[in-house]
Amino acid sequence: MNKISGWLVVLLCSFPCLASSVQTELRVGLSQNTAPQKQGNTLHFETELFRQLLGELGYQVKFVAVPHARLSLMLQNKQLDMAARQGEEQLAGLFYSQAYLEFHNLVFALSGFPHQLQQVKDMGLYSVASFQNATKILGTEFSQAVQSSPSYREVVDHNQAIDMLQQQRTQLLVLDKVTFYRRWAEKGLSADKVQSFDLFPKAEHKIGFTDQKLQQQVSQLLQKWQDSDRVEQLKKQTRQLSQSLN
Structure with a gap:
């Protein structure tokens, strides 16, 4: 180990906050219909929900927009850290949040x-x-x-x-x-x-994860936001913004 590398290790060990301040970037899969730029500059509810949830937990986000049918497969193959609109078929080795979105x-x-x-x-x-x-x-x-x-x-x-x-x-x-x-x-x-x-029951969607610890972190914060009505407020805000931009 050279002298510069040695001093860097000492510095990080002495000040662990410097090491923890480096944010982890998570790959978040979205259906192509909800990609951040799919409708020009429209901000979609899911995009903002995930960005804000993960930001509060100290993560950076890289959105990956793919056809909906590929999201579960990409999770299984570890090509994503988390993905939207999961749960219709829960797969072994993956972890799921509570429902965050409902469709009629x-x-x-x-x-x-x-x-x-x-x-x-x-x-x-x-x-x-x-x-x-x-x-x-x-x-x-x-x-x-x-x-x-x-x-x-x-x-x-x-x-x-x-x-x-x-x-x-x-x-x-x-x-x-x-x-x-x-x-x-x-x-x-x-x-x-x-x-x-009206022929179908309402469909609930969950967030899928490859890592159980991340699932627990996000689910806990999501539940807090749902209980405080923050999720519903975010839905209204993004819907209003979408209408104003269109």
Whole structure:
């Protein structure tokens, strides 16, 4: 060990705060729809939630935007430290937070659609579009229904999915209620142009981790923020900011 290296070790040992002040950068996986710059400068709820949670815990964040279906695989392969929207299928060797995000998925059709949907299996008679990875998230009954559908497509871009419905390139569209009506209104379309069918239970999403200690740290702080209503306030703030920027 040379003289400079020796003095550095002595310095770090004498002042441990200097060593601990170097922040660890965590690789955080996001679905491509929620990537920080996906909608120009729009700040998305998940992006800000993870940035603020990890920042308060002393971590830096590197966001990695990939197709939703790849997030679990990248966690398993240690290509990510944590990932959004996990939990529909909890995998061995990974760790999960409590739910931080809830979606109420509805089946949308144009107002002129002449039929009633009573059960998920009824969807198999019509062309269907949905968000990515819907066959895993929405369960076996939905997966079986769309196998018999004349046409089924999973679409990453929500605006593109809504265009498909509006332009009658699909008869049915499965999408989160809040997301659909927000994007529909942004296109200048009125709510009476569509109808919806409530066939699915609400879906809860958790954060997935490769490290149990990190999971415990984040989950504890997340629970504190949920109890104090900080998470709900952040949802409102990012939604308002998104609307003002668009």
